[in-house]
Amino acid sequence: MNASSxxxxxxxxxxxxxxxxxxxxxxxxxxxxxxxxxxxxxxLSRIAKHEYGKANDWHRIFEANRDIIKDPDKIFPGQEIxxxx
Amino acid sequence: MKTSTxxxxxxxxxxxxxSMTACKKKEExxxxxxxxxxxxxxxADVINVPVSVKQVTLSNKIDETTKQAAMAxxxxxxxxxxxxxxxxxxxxxxxIKTVWTYHKGDQTAPVSExxxxxxxxxxxxxxxxxxxxxxxxxxxYQVEVFVNDAPATxxxxxxx
Numbered sequence: 001m002n003a004s005s006x007x008x009x010x011x012x013x014x015x016x017x018x019x020x021x022x023x024x025x026x027x028x029x030x031x032x033x034x035x036x037x038x039x040x041x042x043x044l045s046r047i048a049k050h051e052y053g054k055a056n057d058w059h060r061i062f063e064a065n066r067d068i069i070k071d072p073d074k075i076f077p078g079q080e081i082x083x084x085x
Numbered sequence: 086m087k088t089s090t091x092x093x094x095x096x097x098x099x100x101x102x103x104s105m106t107a108c109k110k111k112e113e114x115x116x117x118x119x120x121x122x123x124x125x126x127x128x129a130d131v132i133n134v135p136v137s138v139k140q141v142t143l144s145n146k147i148d149e150t151t152k153q154a155a156m157a158x159x160x161x162x163x164x165x166x167x168x169x170x171x172x173x174x175x176x177x178x179x180x181i182k183t184v185w186t187y188h189k190g191d192q193t194a195p196v197s198e199x200x201x202x203x204x205x206x207x208x209x210x211x212x213x214x215x216x217x218x219x220x221x222x223x224x225x226y227q228v229e230v231f232v233n234d235a236p237a238t239x240x241x242x243x244x245x
Contacts, residue, residue, distance in 0.1 A: 026206070
């Protein structure tokens with residue numbers, strides 16, 4: 001299920017600039033998102049810069065993860081968070 | 086004796102009138118039954134049937150309203166936006182996830198993944214799309230579809 005479990009670096013292409021989205025004819029219970037595992041050195045603004053191109057959009061990520069992130073300055077490696085698309 | 090007859094007649098008539106009124110009231114009471122609420126049974130296709138995947142269609146274009154693929158395809162160009170349209174049946178709150186990967190020999194690279202949570206009340210179409218401004222590397226890809234984290238189906242495609 002984890003797409004990265006079989007990955008290897010080497011000569012594999014870089015997909016870091018891939019953009020994605022989703023929508024439905026059904027009532028959407030929540031905005032579409034992707035999961036992200038926090039790595040050492042990450043901050044919400046750094047993740048926002050990578051995902052949205054603007055560090056100031058960190059609050060979008062914070063709001064989507066209020067259940068697990070109580071303080072936006074305290075995130076921990078290994079935490080799995082939602083990144084709104 | 087002569088004077089008692091009209092009085093007796095009046096008493097009888099009065100009693101008869103009362104009994105008729107009483108009977109009439111009784112009839113009126115039984116003639117108006119309690120209102121019966123209309124049955125609230127939902128159509129058969131939305132009664133607690135969990136969401137399941139009917140089919141997945143890949144395309145480079147969809148109808149934004151119906152979310153239907155313009156044309157099913159499994160080979161794409163480097164600058165295409167790639168859509169996976171997941172048609173489902175059933176109802177209820179459900180998380181539909183797609184995991185997109187690139188395959189080269191026995192190596193796999195993650196491309197993208199996305200989750201859309203829906204509150205379905207019947208058949209629905211949910212589209213997932215990916216694009217890559219710098220262009221898709223040529224090769225083999227696949228998209229896996231999960232329903233509430235359970236694998237549902239996998240579609241393979243190629244970029245040429």
